[in-house]
Amino acid sequence: MAENSRPRSSAPSDPSTPSRRSDPSDRPVSTARMVWTLYASRIRSQASFRTSFVSDSLGQVLIVGTEFLELWVILSQVSTLGGMTLPQVAVVYGLGALAFGIGDMLFGEIDGLSSYIKSGRLETLLIRPVPLLLQISSLDLSLRRIGRIVVGLAMYVTALGIAGFQPTPMLLMLAVLAPLAGAVLFGALFTMAGALQFWLVDGREFANAFTYGGNYVATTPGAVFALPMRAFFTFVIPATLIAYAPTLVLLDLPGPALIPSWAGWLGLPAAVLVWIVAGLLWRSGVRRYTGAGG
Amino acid sequence: MNTPQQITPDQHAPEPSEPLEPALELSGLRRDYVVRAPVPGSRRRRRQVVRAVDDISLSIRPGEAVGFVGANGAGKSTTIKMMTGILTPTGGSLRVLGREPVAERKQLAREIGVVFGQRSQLWWDLPLRDSYTILGAMHRLTDRQRDARLERLVDGLDLGAFLGRPVRQLSLGQRMRGEVAAALLHSPQLVVLDEPTIGLDMVSKEGLRRFLREDRAERGTTLFLTTHDMNDVERLCDRIVVVNSGTVAYDGPLDSFRAHLGAPRELVVDLAEPAAALSLPGSAETAAVEADGIRHRIRFSGAELTVPALLSAIGAQVEVRDLSLTEPAIEDLVREIYGRSGLA
Numbered sequence: 001m002a003e004n005s006r007p008r009s010s011a012p013s014d015p016s017t018p019s020r021r022s023d024p025s026d027r028p029v030s031t032a033r034m035v036w037t038l039y040a041s042r043i044r045s046q047a048s049f050r051t052s053f054v055s056d057s058l059g060q061v062l063i064v065g066t067e068f069l070e071l072w073v074i075l076s077q078v079s080t081l082g083g084m085t086l087p088q089v090a091v092v093y094g095l096g097a098l099a100f101g102i103g104d105m106l107f108g109e110i111d112g113l114s115s116y117i118k119s120g121r122l123e124t125l126l127i128r129p130v131p132l133l134l135q136i137s138s139l140d141l142s143l144r145r146i147g148r149i150v151v152g153l154a155m156y157v158t159a160l161g162i163a164g165f166q167p168t169p170m171l172l173m174l175a176v177l178a179p180l181a182g183a184v185l186f187g188a189l190f191t192m193a194g195a196l197q198f199w200l201v202d203g204r205e206f207a208n209a210f211t212y213g214g215n216y217v218a219t220t221p222g223a224v225f226a227l228p229m230r231a232f233f234t235f236v237i238p239a240t241l242i243a244y245a246p247t248l249v250l251l252d253l254p255g256p257a258l259i260p261s262w263a264g265w266l267g268l269p270a271a272v273l274v275w276i277v278a279g280l281l282w283r284s285g286v287r288r289y290t291g292a293g294g
Numbered sequence: 295m296n297t298p299q300q301i302t303p304d305q306h307a308p309e310p311s312e313p314l315e316p317a318l319e320l321s322g323l324r325r326d327y328v329v330r331a332p333v334p335g336s337r338r339r340r341r342q343v344v345r346a347v348d349d350i351s352l353s354i355r356p357g358e359a360v361g362f363v364g365a366n367g368a369g370k371s372t373t374i375k376m377m378t379g380i381l382t383p384t385g386g387s388l389r390v391l392g393r394e395p396v397a398e399r400k401q402l403a404r405e406i407g408v409v410f411g412q413r414s415q416l417w418w419d420l421p422l423r424d425s426y427t428i429l430g431a432m433h434r435l436t437d438r439q440r441d442a443r444l445e446r447l448v449d450g451l452d453l454g455a456f457l458g459r460p461v462r463q464l465s466l467g468q469r470m471r472g473e474v475a476a477a478l479l480h481s482p483q484l485v486v487l488d489e490p491t492i493g494l495d496m497v498s499k500e501g502l503r504r505f506l507r508e509d510r511a512e513r514g515t516t517l518f519l520t521t522h523d524m525n526d527v528e529r530l531c532d533r534i535v536v537v538n539s540g541t542v543a544y545d546g547p548l549d550s551f552r553a554h555l556g557a558p559r560e561l562v563v564d565l566a567e568p569a570a571a572l573s574l575p576g577s578a579e580t581a582a583v584e585a586d587g588i589r590h591r592i593r594f595s596g597a598e599l600t601v602p603a604l605l606s607a608i609g610a611q612v613e614v615r616d617l618s619l620t621e622p623a624i625e626d627l628v629r630e631i632y633g634r635s636g637l638a
Contacts, residue, residue: 025437029430037431045419048460124415126380129403130432290396291382 034130038138046143053144060147064097067219068155082221087163088251089221094155096219096243099182101148107187109140110194111208114201122289133191133282153179163251174264175250181267182218182242188274189214189237191282198285210237218242223256230258238270315392317484317516318354318377322386323347324540325372346372348540349386354533356483359510359517361527361548364537370520373537374488377518378408391484404433407482409473411489416461422472423457426479433480440479447475450505467498474502478509485510487519491526503529560620561592561604566613575599575607 029037046053071093075086084092113136116122125135160175167175193207200206217225217233222240225233233239240259248255249264325347330339347369354360364370375381377390379399388395393402409415416425430440448454451471456464464472474490487506491499507530510517519530527534527548534551536544544551560581568587571580578594594604601619608614 023438025441028434028436034431034434037428041417041420041424041428044424045417048419120410120413123375123380124410124413126399127378127403127406127408128429128432129400129434131400290380290399291384 035134035138038130038134039141042138042141043143046141056144057147060101060144061151064148064151064155067097068093071220082223083253083256084221084223085163087159088247088253090155090159091163091165091251092221092243092247093219094152094157094159095179095182095247096215097148097152098156098179099152099242100186100215100218101145101152102179102183103186103190105142105145105149106183107137107190107194108142108145108211110136110190111197111204111211112140113194113197114204117197117201117289126290132286136194160250165250166252171250174246178243178246178250178264178267181271185238185242185267185271185274186211186214186218188271188278191278192274195278195281195285198288213237214239214242218244220244222259227257230256234259234263238266238274241267241270314355316353316389317356317358318352318388318390318518320350320352320373320377320386320388323350323352323373323376323383323388324385325369325376325381326384346540347376347383350537350540350542351386352535352542352545354516354518356516357514358533359531360519361531361534362518362520362537363522363524363527363534364520364543368537369540370537371488372540374408374486374518374520377486378402378406404480405482406484406486407477407480408486409477409488409490411470411473411487411492414461414469414473415476416469416472418462419460421458422453422461422464425461425472425476429476429479435480443479443481444475447478450508451475452501467494470494470498471502474506481513482515484516484518487517487521489521490519491521491523499523499525506530559594561594561601562618562620563590563592563608563614564588564616565590566615569612572608572611575603578604 068090071081071089072086075081075089079085081089110133113122116125116136122132125132128135156179165171165175189211193204193211196203196207214233214237217237217239222230222234222244225240230240234241241263245255245259245261246264246267247253248259248261253261255261255263324345327344327346329342329344331342333340346367350369350373362370362373372381376383376388377395379395379397379402382396390402391405393405395402416422417428426440426444430437430444435443448457451474453468453471453475456468461469461472470490470493474487477485477487485506490506491502494502503526506517509515517530519526521527532548534544534546534548535542564585565588569590570587571583572590572592574580574592574594576594576599578592578599580590581593582591583589584591592604592608605614605617
């Protein structure tokens with residue numbers, strides 16, 4: 001490298017000495033450490049505004065609470081919603097909120113990409129040797145979503161207990177995997193919403209229909225939706241696969257038409273599929289921006 | 295076109311056997327933008343093609359320092375965006391450090407350092423030092439490489455006093471020095487500076503220029519600079535390329551550019567007593583005498599004559615009450631070039 005030719009840097013240590021090779025300060029930064037450095041820096045910069053972090057997190061807790069209250073009011077009028085009792089609905093809701101919270105924390109601000117484009121800040125990101133998506137995800141990580149994650153997790157675990165969850169090793173694995181797969185799926189949806197901004201400047205609201213709309217569907221028992229909508233949110237935007245379908249498996253409940261209970265295992269494959277689409281969309285978005293066609 | 299010449303005395307001449315690939319090769323470069331302009335009296339928008347860059351050809355050898363100047367909208371920024379892989383050319387071709395910029399954008403990013411004077415690349419809410427940790431990780435430097443390089447940058451750009459301060463609290467001059475350090479951290483072979491001194495005061499500008507010269511002399515980097523300040527070009531570059539309406543209007547060594555243009559600086563002095571035309575040293579000449587002999591406009595070349603020398607020559611003849619100095623604007627120089635079309 002160029003700096004090795006400078007007398008200054010080579011004076012204190014000779015890099016050719018074998019004993020120096022193992023010195024960690026002579027090892028180039030690994031990918032994992034680079035990624036961690038990016039996210040850690042974002043966490044630190046958010047922690048520097050403590051008051052707003054606390055109030056934002058509390059706000060998130062309130063939102064989740066109010067949303068669930070709505071379901072609870074409905075269930076106080078009818079005994080079941082989409083064939084589910086209150087604790088069962090709470091499992092769906094908690095699982096959906098948890099998955100959405102994680103996805104939102106990591107990728108939730110990508111739909112604000114148009115502000116990067118308009119301010120020209122995107123150009124400063126494009127001249128760095130790191131994938132654009134990773135840079136934006138780390139720059140926009142929003143820790144305040146932790147409020148939603150904590151409430152979702154608490155509700156998920158508590159409701160599972162009340163609803164009579166009978167854990168087997170397989171089901172336990174699904175219980176752990178489902179929120180993660182859901183988070184990955186939401187991350188892909190957010191990325192798609194972000195990629196759309198390359199075409200629709202100011203298309204944030206349109207894109208949000210799919211991400212926040214997906215959240216609404218995910219946190220609701222899928223059987224309440226009419227068939228066409230159920231099909232759309234299972235096979236096109238697989239939101240029902242995030243929480244509703246896994247809950248059917250976890251609680252050993254029969255599924256409605258179009259959502260057989262084994263669909264509960266489809267979360268991860270669906271997430272992978274949606275990510276492939278999201279990745280392609282993102283790439284062609286970047287190409288459109290640079291004018292490389294696509 | 296210019297002939298090969300030694301850039302700085304302390305730079306090593308390239309080995310004669312080594313095939314010298316240009317650091318930057320632009321040929322017939324063109325870029326169109328499609329804009330949709332509203333049609334008056336109609337709801338429809340008309341599709342309009344605007345040509346920002348039209349047939350720019352340029353070859354820059356490794357180690358050269360080129361000032362790329364022109365008025366706003368001349369195509370400078372578009373050219374830089376194509377060089378850095380942010381924009382694909384509509385026509386023509388370019389190679390930067392032997393690479394195809396758009397296709398090899400991320401690899402290229404490790405070998406070039408870019409400063410966008412109008413946009414920050416630093417992490418706003420974090421102490422300045424953290425930006426270098428993050429950039430070091432992005433460029434996969436070893437800790438030792440990063441620390442050694444940073445030490446040099448902190449030293450040369452005088453960053454020590456505010457390394458621990460969040461970037462948002464820095465003054466413009468401090469931040470700009472921080473930006474330059476960020477672009478140079480990974481010791482790039484090619485440094486692209488897009489208006490690096492915009493908005494800075496004289497002292498900050500001079501400090502920045504001094505370090506850029508030093509660093510280039512030490513590492514023999516290629517420098518590509520756009521600016522509106524002719525002094526940046528004078529202090530940093532040995533070759534000047536003037537663009538106008540997306541094409542190269544002038545390309546040659548800086549000294550012959552200056553020689554062709556003559557005396558572009560203007561000193562305005564207000565005298566205590568009216569006087570007729572003063573006798574002036576060297577190439578300085580009285581451009582105008584105004585206010586009944588009180589105000590004299592004197593044009594001179596900054597290359598041949600310093601302001602103090604000129605002032606002492608004037609002071610020997612008359613008493614000066616007030617003075618102001620006008621630097622030549624790049625726009626004026628470009629206009630002058632067009633006045634002497636034989637140049638381009």
